[in-house]
Amino acid sequence: MKQLNIGIIGIGRFGRLHLQVLQQLPGCKIVAIADTDEELLKQVKKENSIELLYTDAFDLIKNPAIDIVDIVSSEDTHGMFAIEAIKHGKHVFIEKPIATTYKEAVEIEQLAAEKNVQVMVGNISRFSTPYASIKKVIENDKLGEIGMIRAKRNFSKNWFDHFGKRVHPVYESGIHDLDLILWxxxxxxxxxxxxxxxxxGYTYPDLFSTVLTFENRIVASLDSAWLYPKGGPQNLVETLELDGTIDADIEVYGMKGTAxxxxxxxxxxxxxxxxxxxxxxxxxTTEQGKIGGAIHAELSHFIEIVRMNRHSNIAPIRDSVEALRIADAIVQSAAEKRIISL
Incomplete structure (x- = not known):
């Protein structure tokens, strides 16, 4: 098995989670990490014996020894790093969202085809067993013709102290459910x-609500708010050790049943x-001292498609591009207070 040399851009909490999972996968070696925090770089190098450190992610991308670039940086940098990495012939994994503009997303898709590299976006819910089970139920016609999908995704209020200055929540939280709805x-x-x-009172709104109509007449709604109180039950208590809650529901209504x-x-x-x-x-989850769950399944799948040089049948890049098109329309609709036709 040929060794795949991997460089990770962004080694915050989630970047380090990616690092742990990729180190578990056969034939994968983390050879380089990039971040603007030099002290964090040194700490992660010491803990994981990483060879190369970069404070400029573009220098990591240009390294000819790197086969795969894993982008786990802030949302507004995803597009530019992915575009540059693809231009340098790298396979690319992009933590969601694919970008923060539809224009960048389209360019990523086109470049990936031109350069014949594999690009996959971290739509982790597709690799979570309950959500995948709903997809299977729909495909097996257990619910009949689908009429409506209703989703919500709420987060702890104290987390918005960070995200409210960084990115519109449709690209951070809503993108999960936009992806599931499209799926x-x-x-x-x-x-x-x-x-x-x-x-x-931050730069970006802390709640939004949207109604989507699809060509096959399915209607979907999505509500998201970053207002979950600190005293609420915590559910992110393993592995990432975040002090807070993701309160997410999804319901699918068909002519023969619901899920x-x-x-x-x-x-x-x-x-x-x-x-x-x-x-x-x-x-x-942490299982026998290793990271398991959907994050392991997702990154394992990406490594598999890179080795086989084939596109993902679970998380095709086209769906991530379409999700960005809808996300941009949600932002535009809310700002202009009108219906947007796509």
């Missing part, structure tokens, strides 16, 4: 209406005198 409806979106509100999944209330709970925990056990 389930399997049809182009033709109409978008959205509204938003800025409660906390729904609630991420924040799996049935498992821990009650103590200090707190109530609902540990999330599908996304990135």
């Amino acid at each position: 389930y409806v399997d049809s182009p979106c033709v109409e978008v209406y959205a509204t938003e509100r800025n409660v906390s 729904n999944f609630k991420l924040s209330h799996s049935g498992y709970s821990i009650w103590t005198e200090e707190e109530v925990l609902h540990p999330e056990l599908t996304l990135w």
Whole structure:
């Protein structure tokens, strides 16, 4: 098995999670990391014996010894790093979103085809067993003709102290459910209406609501708010050790049945005198000292498609580009207070 040399751009909490998973995969070697935080670079190098450190991600990209670039940096840098990496003939994994503009997303898709490299976006929910099970139920016609999908995804308010200055929530949180909705409806979106509100006073709104209409007449709604109280039950208590909650639900309504999944209330709970925990056990669990769950399945799948030089049948880049088109329309609709036709 040929060794794949990997460079990671961005070694914050999630970048280090990627690093741990990729180190577990056979034939993969993390040879370089890039970040603007020099002290963090040195710490991660010491803990993981990484050979090369870069404070300029473009220098990492230009290294001819690197086969794969894994982009786990801030959302607004995804597009430019991915475009540059593809131009240098690298296979690219991009943590969601693919970019923060539809124009960049389209360029990434076109360049990937021209350069014959594999590009995949980290739409992790597609690799989470409950969401994948819903997809299977739809494909097997257990629900009949789908009429409506309803989704929500709420986050802890204290997290917005960071994200509210960084990115519109449709690209950070909403993109998960836009991707799932696209996966389930399997049809182009033709109409978008959205509204938003800025409660906390940051650069970006902390809540938005949208209704989407698809070519096959399915109607989908998505609500997202970063207002979950600190005293709410915590569910991100394993691996990442985040102090907070992702409260996500999705419901699919068909002519013969319905399917729904609630991420924040799996049935498992821990009650103590200090707190109530609902540990999330599908996304990135620690299993026998290794990182498992959807994050492991996702990155394993990417390494497999790179080795086989074939496009992903689970998370094709076209869907990520389409999700960006819808995300941009949501932002435009909320700003202009009108329906956007796609």
